[in-house]
Amino acid sequence: MRERPDYAAYVTERSPRLLRTAYLLCRDWGLAEDLLQTALVKAWRAWRRIGDDPDPYVYRILVNTHASWARRRWRGERPTDEPPERADPADAMGTAEDKAVLWAALGRLPRRQRAVVVLRYFEDLTEPQAAAVLGCSVGTVKSQASKALAKLRIDPEILAVAPRGRD
Template sequence: MRTAYLLTRDHALAEDLLQTALTKAWFAWSRIESDPEPYVRKILVNTFATWWRRKWNGEHAYAEPPEPDPGPGAHDVADQRQDLWTAMGRLPRRQRAVVVLRYVEDLTEAETAHLLGVSVGTVKSQTSKALAKLRIDPALATDTSTTTEDLA
């Protein structure tokens, strides 16, 4: 579900994407039952790409479910996480897929390349471009300047 959400940035679409992927996997279960995870991941990415190309406009949930009350100090982490997801949402589809697979799903460059059907070099270049965009994204900018008063 995490991969689907990070690709779509929408809980309802992520659920639809995951259900579609699992349905497709169910039909191929006899072939993939020994190691279904890579196959399901590939279905997720491919289905997402198909929906994106078709500009899929399925149903959207209008009300977000309430989030549990975080403990003290958790708001900063939640805000940073939200800023990161927002910035990732501004990445092009392929760059977002590479970042999600490499850093969230913790796949190797070779596994990511195989899953996306591209070369390892493409994974490296897309990762580099995505990280460069994230580094300069204003939502992720932090004030690291220090003054002499801060040092005293």
């Protein structure tokens, strides 16, 4: 099968952003690169029928492939590739620690809810767009986003540092 000319342009133009999305899903740069390339290979196979706007299709492959990897034990998800951040002594407001805690809490979200958060608040997809990517109803996207934000709100570690960080 020959490569379509617009495929190369799409990969070149969009892959940096897609890599960031993949990273937010799997939280490991190596895994993210693998996830992105896997998604792009799958997209290559289906390019003829993807149409003019490949993004939703590629997002869907990213989310679903990540979900299927996470399900398989042989490719277990690694929560982080970096040691936990420590508070910068110069950061009197505790912003760095705050972010580290929030990042960790984001990682504790269930896979599906994290995907909703990434699509809605990082990729700025609308609820119908996110629903189309995730293959669920708009109502499910709303409820998953609401649950995710609620979990972040009441995360014990966030609550533990909140008084100091926000004072």
